[in-house]
Amino acid sequence: MSKYRNLTTAALLAATLSTPALAGGLGLGRAALPEEIAAWDKDVRPDGVGLPVGSGDAIVGEEVFADKCAACHGDFAEGVDNWPKLAGGMNTLNRDDPLKTVGSYWPHVSTLFDYINRSMPFGAAQTLEPDEVYGIVAYILYSNDLIEDDYVISNENLAAFELPNAAGFFVDDRETTEYAQFSAPACMENCKDEVKITMHATVLDVTPGDPTDGEGAPAGASGEGGAAPAAAEPETKAEEAAPAAEQAAPAAVEVAAADPAMIAAGEKVFKKCAACHKVGEGAKNGTGPMLNGIVNSPMGMVEGFKYSAEMAAAGTDGMIWDDANLHTFLEKPKSLIAKTKMSFAGLKKPEDRDAVIAYLGSLGK
């Protein structure tokens, strides 16, 4: 216990935190059923414990990946814009701004299976079949040049597969490498001869300001993910960061009839869409098509956007985004277009859908 705290603390906590000795005698809760445990207990460990039966190779995986993952993670798992990169970055860990990917950084393939199986695709987690996950795992390893495209990954061999950085981790050693030197008596006087300012935050100027300031382009800035946004990115980033209020401005003039409170509420709901859809002046296609003037327009017709076959066909067949179709689609995208590329769980509340449709309707072409 001394690893976590000294003895006095433990004693103190024992007094405040421990509850009357009960030895499991409350009799609260009920036994969990095997089906319930099976439904929730999905975690997979490095030794392969927890893997479901199944298999897949990169050839199959590529198809699923292109369909369900590439919109954010790129065709070759190399990442789009600021979305996570899953491939590349080999031998960069000891350089400035290392690129940490499955190939360059992750210690275990089990983690990849576990995470995709449980949490991806973003917005439609827990919808993949085990074979699809094995296939995607193979495709991501293939994209990192770690296997050939016909190499089959299965519950039999996944745990034995060794990733390049498997040996690159060690258990927290602050106790031996830091605590002694950081526990010297604190200096109070004459602690140094001279003090000079060596760096100013205003040089980078990446602090979010007031709305009229426009958000700074983060040239050399580095975030939680560690990687500095690429030099080529500031343009897109600045655009994405443009305050929503500005984007909505031209629209408000056009539909004086619509309820402004509703439009404002819709603008808030639209934050859930903004990761994939841009609106307002100069909006470009991103993960999803730009949505200016989409209400009552034909489906799948925004120039330059690569729609799913089904969405494109719906447009050719003359289907339009009227109120009813928008409601169905936004409640559950797949209920209208079964194989749509839009991986979004849907807006459950009718009032959210009404609001976002009003907001979209307020945007001119």
Added chain:
Amino acid sequence: MSNEPLNDKAMIGTTRRGFLAATAATGTALVANAASGATPDPLITEVQEWGSGLGDGVDANPYGLPIRFESDVVRRNVSWLTADVISSINFTPIHALDGTITPQGCAFERHHSGAIELSKDDYRLMINGLVDTPLVFTYADLERMPRVTRTFFLECAANTGMEWAGAQLNGSQFTHGMIHNMEYTGVTLRTLLEEAGVQPTATWLFVEGADASSNGRSIPMEKALDDCMIAFKANGEALRMEHGYPVRLVVPGWEGNLWVKWLRRMEATDAPVESREETSKYTDTMADGTSRKWTWVMDAKSVVTSPSPQMPITHGNGPLVITGLAWSGRGAITGVDVSMDGGKTWKPARLAAPGTEMALTRFYFDHNWQGEEMLLQSRATDSTGYVQPTKAQLREVRGENSVYHNNCIQTWWVKPNGEAENVEVS
């Protein structure tokens, strides 16, 4: 209304440009007017509207929010950090708060797949794995268990993580705002786990949330049984949705990512799961490219919250309150020192109350400011004798790429005009 300009000033005072404009326009005039006393103050000599008419009735706000003059005291995010706001983070406005308790409404949020709406009726908590009886609890079951109330800070391991390679963000909200401190009410994990009967071979506890990210993490059983708890109340009221309503995990002194929100399952195991959040993320890469894992505990740290870039000195020379926060995941704060010359000399600050284990401590330093330039720093010492290090000391051990666990001494350069900037010093 004469107090309006003051409010406007605060609103635009977050940027350098805004601050200068505001001082020029209203700041000095206001100070002169209030302080000089040469002409009678109409706020005193004339009957004011609020002193004559009537205010709002009792039910005007069944649940009250801060008065509109405080509308700038809000969470803010840094949009370029993440691709979207669903998997993202924002920051507590620590620069504008005082005391130690963080109001839930402005306590920072970090989600990996958005804040979900989960009702008490739909809530289930499962305990399985190496236990005598795998169990399922409803929310109502949890409310019938022996209860505890304790105050702890929660700090994201990435707090100050953007400052490793150099001074970057201008404001304590952005450099140190991934922290909050609340009084939690709930049930200890010991009570819960004893209900299920943990087997002797169970050395780890895997915990996960009900949201799409699940945010699974492995915690040593020793820690789980020692002082961890589940919380359903914070600061006396139900948790907010964004903090895991109806139930979250509390892991005192350890990094915020372990405090799983919307907690749905705890599995007793004999090995860590090594999930994405404990391999790809929340591991600290050293200069040589190898990485520390399981760096759970948050080391002692402090920051001056005011004056700071978002809180310039606007009152001119004379009495100045220098204040800030200190905390340690390894014990209680025993002292905080303040330096005004970039670390050449230090003086002890006054603690608002004696430090408590793994909770925020407020410190004050009363200073007679004569418009001198200051390189303002604070330095915390905790009950283990650990003294908050400089950034140079940390870099010497870890390099600049470790992203997480940056507990270095922060420097604000306060200029003669009262404006402050985030800087690094030699």
